[in-house]
Amino acid sequence: MGRFVFKLPDVGEGTAEAELVAWHVAVGDTVSEDQILADIMTDKATVELTSPVAGTVTALHGEPGVMSPVGGPLVEFEVEGAGNSESVAQNPSVSSQELGSTSPSASADGEETVLASPPHSQNGEVARSDSEVTEGLLAAPGNYVFKLPDVGEGTAEAELVAWHVAVGDTVTEDQLLAEVMTDKATVELTSPVAGVVTALHGDAGTQVPVGGPLVRFDVEGKGNVTASPPSNPAPQASVLPEGGQTTRTVSPPPGRRQAAQPPEAGKSVSRAPQTPGVRPLASPAVRKRARELGVELPFVPGSGPAGRIEHGDLDAFLAGGSRPAVPASTGSTYAPAEGTTEVRIIGLRRKIAEKMAESVRRIPHITYVEEIDVTALEDLRAHLNAQNKGSDRPKLTVLPFIARAIVVALRDQPQINSHYDDEAGVLTQHAAVHLGIAAQTPNGLMVPVVRHAEARDPYDTALEIARVSGAAKDGSAKREELTGSTITITSLGTLGGVVHTPIINHPEVAIVGPNKIEERVVVRNGQMVVRKMMNLSSSFDHRIVDGHDAAVFVQRIKGLLEQPATLWMG
Template sequence: MGIYLYKLPDIGEGVVEAEITAWHVSVGDTVSEEDPIADAMTDKATIELTAPVDGVIKSIACEEGDMLAVGGVLVELEVEGEGHAPAAEPEADPVVAETPQPEPERTPLSTAGVGQSAAAPLAPPVKIERKVSQGKVLASPAIRKRAEALNIDLASVPTAHERLTHADLDAYLLSSIANPSTSPNPGAASILPDREASGSAAPATPKAQGSSVASDPLPGETRQKVIGLRRVIATRMQEAKRNIPHFTYVEEIDMTALEAMRKRMNANSGEDKPKLTVLPLLIRALSVTLDDWPQFNARYMDQEGYVSRFADLNLGIATQTDGGLIVPVVQKANSLSIWQLAEEIARLAEAARTNTLATTDLEGATTTLTSLGPLGGIVTTPVINRPEVAIFGPNKIREKLVLEAGEVFARKVMNFSISCDHRVIDGYDAAKMMQDLKARLEDPRSIFIL
């Protein structure tokens, strides 16, 4: 029997690490080639990792939610034959800069001491070798964010591990406090987030609040680890709210004529056509309107200092799945017919629910539409998908009594929300654009007249 080391493969596109979001095996399980082992999530997609050989799982690399570097051992498998795990090589003694020690005093020997050994000086304390990372630094998003807040170059932080840890960052900061003149980043030495620090290199004491050390659960408390897609959503929403000054504008739209037209189109369509929902019609109206308002079909690259506007409407459609919110993209929505839009929306929704979206299905959005359909509520204030500058939120269509020329009529109305990045979009423009969209939806024939 031998050991086969299955390493996290190179996923490509510059990915250097992935989050292990789910394990499909446990230690002791027997697997066959191509059996699922784990799910790994990158910034771009979730991939299923399968067994490369038949064998028995002897060890797994980490827990769900942990990050693993590309090339790191994912699992060890016991296999028939010799396997391919390399023999352990003796490690070279680490080269550690020694602090010069004073020479011990020499004690004269007497005849009374013959046959007795002189007292040996105390051995210096064992030192942990810490090396500065070479090339790409492996660290979790939390550590990278903390280092960015402190203006610390992670490449200058020594570590004894494959990946930087919070302990490495603490040691670096404490060293900066103790030796501010030798620190490459003395400005960071005065701050230790989520940790107490004194002027010495004593161990830090966690704060009662904001500490990374978890307390014991309270009676009746259930905890669920924030990993995978939920962690990505949390991070992106936090970044969006921190960086974008949102404002939301809401307009009430009479959908009576559009709903009547939709029902006629469904009644007159052949069996080869999908059933129309209101969403393809909304997208059609939006694409026609944004031809006149390109500043809403845009991205604000705030770090680079420019706004990108796009001729094509690549529309992100926020889709709820069991794992969380995913935003697949309808590519070139402005060039598709109503029926093509319906087919593409249905395809993307099914792929999102079954976790079969391709990478290209998730890339290139220029703006986003989010809708909960019949559960859409009366008013929404959606959060912008950074670096986009706007997000559209149709709400629930509802019956409403309307007074017209002294008579009361029942109408179907819908509130339509838009959240905008106030750094690049003015409230006046948002109101004017929404009036144009309202006019097209209330006279739906106009969305087919270009």
């Protein structure tokens, strides 16, 4: 009999880790090849993992909710034959719980797999290569520095999003330390050792280079760095530059080794308010429960480490009337306000800001606005919805009709359904219309894609818009559902206002933005009449689309929407 270790495969480009959602097997189960083992979730999708071998499950690594690194062990099997982990099994210094946590290990295909956490042995010491022996002789006992690991192929640095520990905290091995964000994903970093945090390097929003120091620990046994003896053994705080980053260092009181105790019964729990524009910290279970309750997490103060939201925080929020706590006023309604509030733009909000800035910087925008009489369209839509009431057909909004008008108008101007590579000077025109739908989600602005809009009727279009937008909002959208759009619609719905200047979704060359529909008094045949009117705001890349062509495109859309019967003629 042999031993086989199944490791988390690469489940998406740029994905460094995935969350374990559920197990479908248990220790002792006999599984067949291709049998489902577990569900995992990345930032883009939920994936079912199947067994690559037939055998008996001897170990499962991780509980639901745990983040597992790509290449880390998930399931161990007893199989017929030699298996794939003989060399690991023969090394008595490595336990089954540490498989995948050591330095580069051989995978089944013979390639090396480098994991996120630094290598360590059973006694908490850092496993070092021969080239590190000399440095280790100089290392002071008890001092360990955790450096930012390689969190993705080609990543030279990552943004520190949030700390989950504070100076003076006692942490256990594999406890969550911090969240960092790359261009591809948000990664949770766990502690490679047990000890007391003596320094945190950098604040939220700081860019940390791969290999740069993140956390310094006081550990039992030998550490991995030379200590700088403090000038004063008493607790003190200082700010010291190290590696170009801000380092906050506090010497813990002598003998401090115990984790903070939970609050006594009857005492209030301090709950940290959330930062506007920053994704709140919460476990997947808490997020799911909040969605089911209809609670928006950014408004819920958290009582966990670094303001992490717990189930009790949800209960307290609901008990308070589902409203953020507002301090009682102590003065007149017209008392002058004092002070300022600084909010750092970090995480996904910063990525969105960079994307918008890049589009504006690289694309010379031309914006064209036209008003459209949608009275006939609204009458048709109301008629169809009433006719299909009680059927399995979806309720139609105005978006499927606008999508169809765009598809028809693009037939005469295919250069608008394009991607422009300004560095190579190449315009790629697409025959298929992959329609991006700009959607506001709890995680920020995303653009899910309705593929092949040219081949869909209004009901199919409505269903697909609802499906991909819903997936983007609940975090289940796959990578291919969030990329590849060729032209985008951005709608603010009933908040659409009178006019806006939409920013093009680079590298596309056009974006269409319907505004709200409202009744206005207009002149028709010399008479003042009330009609349902909608402004259409559109932006174009002026390097590719001339003003005349932009006007022709929008006027074609206007004609189709004002005479909706022509949308599906010819």
